[in-house]
Amino acid sequence: MHSDFTMKLLYLSGFNKLRLFNGKAKGYAEFINAKKRVPAYADFLDSQEFSYPSFNGLVPNLSEIPLMDKVNYIKKYKLEERCLNGKIPNKNVVIDESSGSSGTATNWARGKYERQVNAKMIAFGMRNLFGDSPVFIINAFALGAWATGVNITMSCVKFAKIKSTGPDKIKIAHTINDFGKNHQYIIMGYPPFLKSLVDEVNIDWRELDVSFILGGESMAEEMRDYLIKKGIKKIYSSLGASDLELNLAAENDFTISLRRLLRSNELLRKRILNYDGAMPMVFQYNPADFLIDVRENGELVFTICRSGYISPKINYNIYDKGHVLQYQELLAICKELNIDEGQLIKSKTDLPILFHYGRADMTVSFYGANISPVDIQEVIYSLPKLVETVHSFHIQTLEDEQGDKGLVIALETNERKGALDANVPELQQAFFNNLANINQDFREARKMLSSVNQIQIVFYAFAEGPFSDADIRIKAKYVD
Structure with missing residues (x-):
């Protein structure tokens, strides 16, 4: 567990190569740990006739490790078998489930340490986006056993006032009317729901200090324009997955400015983007926590490098499509195209940039x-x-x-x-x-x-x- 000062040091510019090496070393350690202590993973590797990845000097070639996904791993093995020592701990564990939007809902187990680390990182990120002033969070994600709703509430309660209304427009309107204008509100939810909230609730959003944090799916940059015109102050998206973690990557003022520059600059789009169609989401992420391996078909494969997770994930394919660009590469491309860096809000860190095009199978x-x-x-x-x-x-x-x-x-x-x-x-x-x-x-x-x-x-x-x-x-x- 780190202090804010320590975490700021972790994100200092100029150290991204070290962060990447650290992520690969930690990813290899998680592989060894899972191979020894997780019955399902040991059996999974045996079924793939795989022992250990090779090394390039001191760097493990983690891409050689077999891919796991919901079909060949999650659905094949019981939850207990996918946990350390083949059992779910008897306390300090939260069981939640994914929404089941792609089929039957799946149960996930999250231990105390991983929840604490994630909550700490969410608090740190929120302060970077919204400052140190008190915030009133309204959790409009689905409640009950759903993964995002449950974990958002637990993660935010230590640093904010929070009311978990779920996706209920009437409750949200009553909450804002009851508590009044003297709060910095942050409403979290799925993009279509928050758009309908703005359209259908009888509230003058311009008179309030309301910001949105969106998750669960992509949004068009035009949606941000629309919501800001309606009076929403700030809008940020976060990339998460029930299979992995709430906050794998996130938008910030720099990534939003880059996405807007891509929208207006055709040369930059042709130079950077890999796929035709709508604008991808643009995030930054920490490779020391989450390694992202981009496969030849554009699918993003994730390894959770943080220790202490009771159900490790190594080379896990969620079938999202995208690609990664290093921050210094972006600056070099802008220089090559004679693009003034002043058109971008300066990034606070040189974390890598993730271009996320959505689910590979959602077309x-x-x-x-x-x-x-x-x-x-x-x-x-x-x-x-x-x-x-x-x-x-x-x-x-x-x-x-x-x-x-x-x-x-x-x-x-x-x-x-x-x-x-x-x-x-x-x-x-x-x-x-x-x-x-x-x-x-x-x-x-x-x-x-x-x-x-x-x-x-x-x-x-x-x-x-x-x-x-x-x-x-x-x-x-x-x-x-």
């Missing part, structure tokens, strides 16, 4: 074009008629009797709106024109269509059609 394929939820979100925020109206969306591809494929974007209106006329030619044309501007592959795919009717948007009233079974407690399901 639909249409005439060779991979269309992601973030693409659709960005289109919605580019059209004022939709921003105020749309609560959620769903992407579906169909095939008719002649074998022609169709792309249908279902748009759910918010609770204050009724079903809208889906046959608005101007709106439909604008929607797919903007999608073509965002996604180059779709621009080419559209040229192959034999009929304009193969692509369409369809409006549904709130909680109707494909949205009738939506569960507000968990992340939205945008793709079948």
Whole structure:
């Protein structure tokens, strides 16, 4: 456990190579520990006929260690078998579960030490983002056994006033009205819920000091613009995974300025970004705590390097897509392109930069074009008629009797709106024109269509059609 002063030393610029080496050394130590003490992991390695990674000098080649994921490891072995010494400790352990948005919910066990370290890091990060003034946190993540809701409350209670309302707009409105304007509020939740909170609750956000911390899924930069115009003071996103940890990587003022520069500078986008489509999220992370190995297919593989976790994760694939850029590499690219560094807010540290494109399996394929939820979100925020109206969306591809494929974007209106006329030619044309501007592959795919009717948007009233079974407690399901 470190003091704030010690942690600031850990993040000093100029030491990222040392942090990376430290992460690899700690990752190897976690591998040895798990191999000896975790029955499931020992069996997993035996099944893969793997003993030890090779070394390049003093550096272990951790990428040689077999990949684990939810299918070949989590679902194959019982929770007890995945814990140190093959059992769940009898006290100081929290059992939570993932939302089950990709299938059946999964149980996770988190010990006292790992919860303490994570809480300390969250407190340190919050002070860096919001200063030392008191904060009133409203936890709008799903409560009950859900991993994020449970752990956010426990992590924040030591440094803030916190009320855990869950995703309940009426409770949040009552809380703000009851406690008044003399608080610095930070509301945490999923992006679609917080957007609907701003749209549908009768509160003048401009009169309050309210900031958002978003998690669970990506958001378009246009959403940040929209929410700030509505009166939200600051908006930051965090990358977490129930499988691993709440806060693997995070936005800050520097990464937001970089994302905005990428949005406005085509040369920089072409030089840095690896994939076509909507803008990736941009985070920084500490490789001494979480090693990220980017595979050839762009999938991100994580190793938790912190000691003391009762269920170690080494080379764990959550099937997110992205890539990593070192901070000094970014500065060199900006210099090469004659980009004034003054266009970026100076980073407080030289931690590596993670470009996160979302789930590798959260896309639909249409005439060779991979269309992601973030693409659709960005289109919605580019059209004022939709921003105020749309609560959620769903992407579906169909095939008719002649074998022609169709792309249908279902748009759910918010609770204050009724079903809208889906046959608005101007709106439909604008929607797919903007999608073509965002996604180059779709621009080419559209040229192959034999009929304009193969692509369409369809409006549904709130909680109707494909949205009738939506569960507000968990992340939205945008793709079948």
